[in-house]
Amino acid sequence: MLSQEEILKRMEEWPKHYNPRDIEPKWQKIWQTKEMWEKAFKFYVNSSKPIFFIDTPPPFTSGELHMGHAYWVTIADAMGRFKKLQGYNVLLPQGWDTQGLPTELKVQYKLGIPKENRELFLKKCVEWTEDMINRMKSAMIRLGYRPNWEQFEYRTYLPEYRKVIQRSLIDMYNKGIIRMRQGPVYWCPKCETAVAQSEVGYLEKQGILAYIAFPLKDGGEVVIATTRPELLGATQAVAVNPDDERYKSLIGKEVLIPLFNREVKIIADPDVETEFGTGAVMISTYGDPQDIRWQLRYRLPVTELIDERGRIKGTGIIDGMKVEEAKKKIIELLKEKGYLRKVETIKHNVLSHTERSDCLSPIEFLVKEQVYIDVLPFKSKLLEEYRKMGFKPPRMAVKLEEWINNIEWDWNISRQRIYGTPLPFWYCDNLHLTPAEISSLPIDPTKSPPPADKCSVCGLPLKPLTHVADVWIDSSVTVLYLSGFYTDREKFAKVFPADVRLQGTDIIRTWLFYTLFRTLILADNVPFKKVIVHGQVLGPDGTRMSKSKGNVVSPLDRLDEFGADAIRMTLLDASLGDDFPFKWDTVKGKKLLLQKLWNAGRLAYPFIKGNNVHKPDSLHLLDQWILAKHKEFVEKSIQAYENQDFFVILSMLYNYFWETIADEYLELIKHRLFSGDESAIYTLKRVIKDLIILLHPIAPHITEEIYSLLFGEKESVLLESIPSAEDIEVNTEAVRIGDAVKKFNSLVRTKKVNMRLSMNSQINVILKGPNQFINDIRSVEEDVKRTLKISSISYSESQELTVDVIST
Incomplete structure (x- = not known):
């Protein structure tokens, strides 16, 4: 037995203060070593261990790791580490969504590389991408994130991934669900590209409601109310509700379009809202989705008034003007000519490019030749099959169901950009597609000859398709790529479907929906057993983080001060699916909890280090008490990990560790520790060891450090097993x-x-x-x-x- 002087001397070997700035980088380097990779992080396809496959979101390579990234990174890492401790063979990948408009804009405007120099432009896009990846990867590692970089780090622009993208498209074409056609598309004039329905949404904006008199051909007038007077020249009809008594006698009559003197008919349609404006509306091609429905329903002519950059064309009156400028000019002309009855300032919902927070521009509808994947015929199948996946929290399943029910258009997969996956097709003037040979993939049709000289359907010459794929085409095959669907069927049989899809609420209608749809069509199964949907990290003011608001918080801002573990604990201390504000004061509180854990390790060090103490025949009453509490903590923690209820573990850490272990039990046993009491030493050793193993997935750095100082039986906590409390008998007395x-x-x-x-x-x-x-x-x-x-x-x-x- 050590003397009190020796005990105090040994205790001084342990630093009083936990310093994450020194300790965390040390363990991050150890985790990256080849030896540790092979022992703790490598995925072994032929292992006898059960497999756990987490499909994580490939973030766009912006170079900035914001708090939203840090949140899912922490969740993924905590899940992966827990499953390793449970004895699973974990497949934890990390990909990068590399191709997209933001990178093109940076290269075009920041680097000054013109799009016309295509090869140099693409080269600089890749260089920019790699630089952004390096920045984001460094930040991820600094947060303690340790996916399987060595085996499952992927980039969507690289040939091996691009081959899977293109092969999946050809397979879908061969199933008869990919086609090229001309028609109205969602178009973003700011980004100068078509977008999909999933990328648009309504934003409330201030606008105007103009009341315009349309002269009746036989005398009199009909006043319509519109928010888009600049589209007057594209008017194809005036519509009224057939049950509206004000207009029943006018149905079928003709009116003149003001300023343009073109005759159109008044038609009756039940979709006209009698309470909006005057109850009479103009149908223009195209002002909004309802105009498209009416144009198709009545086979109305199409007049394009807006070009790719959002400028008016073909009117002879307001040509070359941007939409807002043209709106003002038309109002002036209508007033001057006596057609304007009044103008109201209103707030209304404007269809906008909401998928990109740095755009949010109003959407226009242009007529374009685009490539589509048929989605509408599969709505009923999607609504049936998605139920095979579990959801955490369950309410997120409703969001997916609502989106499927709300789909009105097939998936437009064409994008008018450069830095993207080439669509592997050629086409003829009749818009028939000809796919590339599988053996030629990956391929760029603009650089390679077609597999045939002429279209097999109509015999016309073939031209290369210059469009690139929607970025969701790239990222919706992550689970197929990682599982080896096209490359390793043996591996695919073992790992598919993925055990977990981890993602945020903001990409339910994009990444989740498209992955479900594509995997269902290609692999005839749902892609995941469970979908975990986390909420959004809000700014300290409780609103969504935005650079314009100045409330954006980077996880790196005070990382050296508080450490990654404290940040991880803060991020995980919320129920999954709920939005929550990030505050540094909360991080400070978590660091205090870690200091308490550090102090407990320091107290235990002289008595545990090198002491091969065994369980005595009888245990002190207070040791039996704490072991009963410990049993409850162990069992509830494991259950919480299984349910991804990390906040439950953190709550118990306060109740069990801080208030009971640190504040009470350690004080109660100090005198017995100093006297060499085996019951106290055994109990303390067991409690501390189990505690740091169970806390490791959430706070990996401090637990590795304490484990190495106190125990060090293995190179890492990850090589231990999850604790069991089955042997603890609860003494109610x-x-x-x-x-x-x-x-x-x-x-x-x-x-x-x-x-x-x-x-x-x-x-x-x-x-x-x-x-x-x-x-x-x-x-x-x-x-x-x-x-x-x-x-x-x-x-x-x-x-x-x-x-x-x-x-x-």
């Missing part, structure tokens, strides 16, 4: 006694504080209370006296529990 002691200690300490006595002041205590409570304290009287510096305790039975303290 010990639990009652321990809880009584905790209550008694609290009462005594409160009295000392109220009397302005230090905790080390020697006192006498008078305890009045129920007989059972008194007997419980008597059974461990020596322990509480030593802990609380009590010279004597006198007891008096009473229905009410009170403690009186007398200073000595």
Whole structure:
């Protein structure tokens, strides 16, 4: 047994303060070594261990790792580490969504490379991408994230991934669901490309409602109300509701379009809202999705008035003007010519490019030749099959179902950009597609000859398709790529479907929907067993982070000050699916909890390090009490990990570790530790070891450090197994006694504080209370006296529990 002097000397070997700035980078480097990769992080296809496959989101390579990235990175890492401790063979990938308009804009405007120099432009796009990846990857590693970089890091622009993208498109073409056609498309004039329905949404904006008189051909007028007067020249009809008594006599008559003097008919349609404006509306090609429905329903002519850059064309009046400028000019002309009845300022929902937060521009509808994947025929199948996947939280399943029900258009997969996956097709003037040979993939049709000279359908010459794929085409095959659907059928049979899809609420209608759809069509199965959807990290002010608001928080801002573990704990301390604000004050509180853990390790160090203590034949009552609490903590923590309820574990850490272990139990056993009591040392060793193993997935750095200093039996906590508490027998009497002691200690300490006595002041205590409570304290009287510096305790039975303290 060590002397008290030796114990204190050994305790000084352990630093008093936990310094994450020194400790965290050390472990991050160790985790990246080849030896540690092979032992802890490598995925072994032929392993006998059960497989756990997490499909993580490939972030766009912006170069900035914001708090939203940090959130899912932390969730993925915590899940992966927990499953490793459970004995699973974990496939935890990390991809990069590399191709997209933001990179093109950076290269075009920041680097000054013109699009016309295609080869140089693409070369610079790749260079920019790799630079952004390096920045984001470094930040991920600094947060303690350790996916399987060596085997499953992928980039969507690289040939091996691009081959899978193109092969999947050809397979879908061969199933008869990819076609090229001309028609209206969602078009973003700011980004100068077509977008899909999933990339647009409505934003409330201030606008105008213009009341315009349309002269009737036979005399009189009809006043219509419109938010898009600039599209007057594209008007194909005026519509009224057939049940609207105001207009029944006018149905079928003709009106003149003001300023353009073209005749159109008044038609009746039940979709016209009688309460909007005057109840009479103009149908223009195209002002909004309803115009498209009416044009198709009545086979109306099409007049294109807006070009790719959002400028008016073909009117002879307002040509070359941007939409907002043209709107003002038309209003002036209508007023000048006597057609304008009034203008109201309103707030209304404007269809916008909402998928890109740095765009949010109004969407226009242009007529274009585009490539589509048929989605509408599969709505009923999607609504049936998605139910095979579990959802966390369950309410997120409703969001996916609502999106499927709301789909109105097939998936336009064409994008008018350069830095993207080439669509592997050629086409003829009749818009028939000819796919590339599988053996030629990956391929760029603009650089390679077609597989045939002429179209096999109509015999016309073939031209290369110059469009590139929608970025969701790239990222919706992640699970197929990683599972080896096209490259390793043996591996595919073992790992597919993925156990978990992890993602945010904001990409349910894009990444989740498109992956479900494509995998269902190509692999005839749902892609995941479970979908975990996390909420959004809000700014400190409780609103969504935005650079314009100035409330964006980077995880790197104060990383050296608080450490990655404290940030991880803060991010995980929320129920999955809920939005929550990120505050550095909360991180500070988590660091204090980690310091408590560090202090516990420091106290235990002289008694545990190198001490091969075994469980004694009998355990002290207070040790039995804490082991009963420990059993509850272990079992509930494992269940919480299984349910991804990380906040439950963190809540228990406060209740169990801080308030019970650190504040009570460690104080109660100090005198027994110094006397070499085997029961106390055994219990402390077991509790601390289990605790740091269970906390490791959430706070990996500090747990690795404490494990190495206290135990060090293996190179990493990850090589341990998840603790079991099956052998702990709960002594209900010990639990009652321990809880009584905790209550008694609290009462005594409160009295000392109220009397302005230090905790080390020697006192006498008078305890009045129920007989059972008194007997419980008597059974461990020596322990509480030593802990609380009590010279004597006198007891008096009473229905009410009170403690009186007398200073000595």
